[in-house]
Amino acid sequence: MKEAYHIVSDGSCDLPPELAGEKNITVVPFYVSFGNEDYLKETKEIGVREFYQKMVDEPGVYPKSSMPSAQDFADVFEPLVKAGIPVICICITTKFSGSMQSALNAKQMLLEEYPKAQIAVMDAAVNTVLQGLLVLEAVRLRDNGRSYEETIKRLEEIKGTGRIFFTVGGIEYLKHGGRIGKVAGVAGSVLGIRPIITLKQGEIFPSGIGRSRRKTVDKTIELLLEYLKEQKADIKDYSIAVGFGYDEGEGEEYRNRVLAALREKGYSISGIPLYQIGATIGVHTGPYPIGVGVIQKAL
Numbered sequence: 001m002k003e004a005y006h007i008v009s010d011g012s013c014d015l016p017p018e019l020a021g022e023k024n025i026t027v028v029p030f031y032v033s034f035g036n037e038d039y040l041k042e043t044k045e046i047g048v049r050e051f052y053q054k055m056v057d058e059p060g061v062y063p064k065s066s067m068p069s070a071q072d073f074a075d076v077f078e079p080l081v082k083a084g085i086p087v088i089c090i091c092i093t094t095k096f097s098g099s100m101q102s103a104l105n106a107k108q109m110l111l112e113e114y115p116k117a118q119i120a121v122m123d124a125a126v127n128t129v130l131q132g133l134l135v136l137e138a139v140r141l142r143d144n145g146r147s148y149e150e151t152i153k154r155l156e157e158i159k160g161t162g163r164i165f166f167t168v169g170g171i172e173y174l175k176h177g178g179r180i181g182k183v184a185g186v187a188g189s190v191l192g193i194r195p196i197i198t199l200k201q202g203e204i205f206p207s208g209i210g211r212s213r214r215k216t217v218d219k220t221i222e223l224l225l226e227y228l229k230e231q232k233a234d235i236k237d238y239s240i241a242v243g244f245g246y247d248e249g250e251g252e253e254y255r256n257r258v259l260a261a262l263r264e265k266g267y268s269i270s271g272i273p274l275y276q277i278g279a280t281i282g283v284h285t286g287p288y289p290i291g292v293g294v295i296q297k298a299l
Contacts, residue, residue: 002083002084002085003024003085003142004086004142004145004147004148005085005086005087005088005118005142005148005151006024006026006080006085006086006087006088007023007024007025007026007088007090007135007138007139007142008025008026008027008028008073008076008077008087008088008089008090009025009026009027009028009089009090009091009131009132009135010027010028010029010030010067010068010089010090010091010092010097010099010103011027011028011029011030011042011043011068011278011280012030012091012092012096012097012099012124012127012128012131012278012280012281013027013090013128013131013132013134013135014128014129014131014132014243014275014276014277014278014280014281015027015132015135015136015275016275016276017043023136023139024139025135025139026076027043028068028072028073028076028103029041029042029043029044029068029072030042030065030066030067030068030097030099030278030279030280031065031066031067031068032046032051032063032064032065032066032279032283033063033064033065033066034054034058034061034063035061039066042278042279042280043278046279048276048278048279048282049276051063051278051279051282052245052246052282052287053246055246055282055286055287056246056287062173062283063279063282063283064283065279065280065283067097067098067099067102068099068102068103069102070102070103070105070106070109071106072102072106073089073102073103073105073106073107074106074109074110077089077106077107077110077117077119078110081110081114081117081119082114086118086119086120086148087117087118087119087120088120088122088138088148088151088152088155089103089107089119089120089121089122090122090124090131090134090135090138090155091103091121091122091123091124092124092126092127092131092280093123093124093125093126093127093202093203094123094202095202095203096127096202097280100121100122100123103121104121107119107121118148120148120152122152122155122156122159123202124159125159125160125162125201125202126159126162126164126199126202126293126295127164127199127280127281128164128243128277128278128280128281128293129164129241129242129243129275129277129293130162130163130164130199130241130293130294130295132241132275132293133162133239133240133241133293133295134155134158134159134162134295136239137154137155137158137239137295137297137298137299138151138155138298140297140298140299141154141155141298141299144299151298154298155298158295158296158297158298159295160201161231161294161295161296162200162293162294162295163198163199163200163223163224163227163293163294163295164197164198164199164200164243164291164292164293165196165197165198165207165219165220165221165223165224165227165291165292166196166197166199166220166243166285166289166290166291166292167194167195167196167197167210167213167216167217167219167220167289167290167291168194168195168197168285168286168288168289169194169213169285169286169287169288169289170193170194170286170288171193171194171195172286173283173284173285173286174195174284174285174286193209193210193211194209194210194211194213194216195207195208195209195216196208196209196210196216196219196220196223197291198223207219207223217254217257217290220290220291220292221257221258221261221292224240224258224261224262224292224294225261225262225265227294228265228267228294235262235267235268235269236268236297237296237297238294238295238296238297239294239295239296239297240258240269240272240292240293240294241272241273241274241275241292241293242254242255242258242272242273242274242275242290242291242292242293243274243275243276243277243289243290243291243292243293244274244275244276244277244289244290245276245277245282245285245286245287245288245289245290246287246288247287247288247290248274248276250288250290251274251276251290252274254290255272255274258272258292259271259272272292277289
């Protein structure tokens with residue numbers, strides 16, 4: 001049976017390839033490069049684990065990422081358009097990348113040849129594991145029989161509720177990648193200072209600093225609890241995920257602490273998925289990003 005519409009995301013969504021396959025999501029990868037090496041497609045030509053290992057092994061080398069091209073998106077869209085399947089394409093916040101413009105250019109190219117093509121390109125206003133949660137909400141809407149138009153409308157309604165509360169191993173990569181922005185005024189260039197950062201509405205905002213990894217990590221959990229309290233949230237109405245970089249063991253321990261903190265506050269929650277933050281964001285955070293994403297569910 002032909003699917004009602006197909007969900008596409010750029011590689012910033014950081015969903016494991018096996019999960020994307022299981023949920024019938026097509027991911028258009030970003031590219032990553034170390035020094036003078038050629039750009040490699042993430043997950044296709046360089047694995048996420050391999051990317052982080054290279055950063056850890058070569059701390060003086062700052063990798064770069066590059067967005068998918070219009071042709072990359074067109075290669076995914078065209079077979080769907082030919083089959084008469086509408087497309088919803090969810091792209092990383094436009095404040096961080098021009099990926100959405102590549103997707104829009106691909107749409108325009110295809111409309112010239114297929115004027116009846118239905119391709120909706122959406123600014124997720126989020127990135128990494130939080131974008132992944134938004135993409136999974138799109139899948140839930142599709143699989144629960146919501147129409148193409150209903151799904152687009154509902155995703156636009158919930159994306160503004162998305163938050164990521166995270167910290168990094170240091171500010172070197174943020175500075176080098178030009179993502180330091182507002183965080184610079186708080187963290188300055190003090191040696192050993194680690195910023196706590198909130199991502200909302202497509203931008204990053206400073207939420208504190210600390211020298212101790214434990215304290216900055218604890219602060220991200222406090223920020224999550226504060227947000228849920230502000231929203232007067234029923235936890236059943238929200239989707240939560242934990243993201244980590246190089247250190248999976250730390251990620252698992254952090255997830256357990258997030259779960260324990262939520263339960264201590266009376267939230268009934270059985271588990272939280274753990275995803276590895278990909279190279280699209282990892283080039284800016286360095287090898288040790290860790291944090292939690294939360295977004296209102298679509299259903």
